[in-house]
Amino acid sequence: xxxxxxxxAEVKVISDTKWEAHNDExxxxxxxxxxxxxxxxxxxxxxxxxxxxxxxxxxxTLKELDAQKVSLEIRIEINTGVHLIAKALGAVFxxxxxxxxxxxxxxxxxxxxxxxxxxxxxxxxxxxxxxxTFEKK
Numbered sequence: 001x002x003x004x005x006x007x008x009a010e011v012k013v014i015s016d017t018k019w020e021a022h023n024d025e026x027x028x029x030x031x032x033x034x035x036x037x038x039x040x041x042x043x044x045x046x047x048x049x050x051x052x053x054x055x056x057x058x059x060x061t062l063k064e065l066d067a068q069k070v071s072l073e074i075r076i077e078i079n080t081g082v083h084l085i086a087k088a089l090g091a092v093f094x095x096x097x098x099x100x101x102x103x104x105x106x107x108x109x110x111x112x113x114x115x116x117x118x119x120x121x122x123x124x125x126x127x128x129x130x131x132x133t134f135e136k137k
Contacts, residue, residue: 020032032046057076078097107119
């Protein structure tokens with residue numbers, strides 16, 4: 001469940017439902033806690049950052065469509081805080097970051113369903129994606 005981790009961060013697994021991302025460059029530690037609502041079939045991942053007060057949330061909802069099909073819905077809430085520049089930058093970054101995260105989550109979800117290999121994104125891949133995204137603007 002290593003999604004949601006900022007580029008260049010070192011991941012430390014605390015337990016099956018908790019992990020930390022240490023970013024030496026930014027001097028931040030993000031703590032991720034996952035919980036599953038069995039009734040609603042929703043996995044919630046809460047991210048508490050050492051750099052900001054508000055928490056970020058990722059919600060993964062699983063629905064069985066029929067015996068052969070399931071749908072995975074992803075909702076991401078990014079809290080950029082009250083700072084106006086942070087809000088503006090958050091809005092610019094949020095869409096492309098959500099796109100890349102969703103693509104990655106779907107890939108790994110499909111891999112888990114099929115029993116094929118899951119993958120982690122390297123910092124180089126993320127940097128390349130960011131460069132391409134902002135060249136378009």
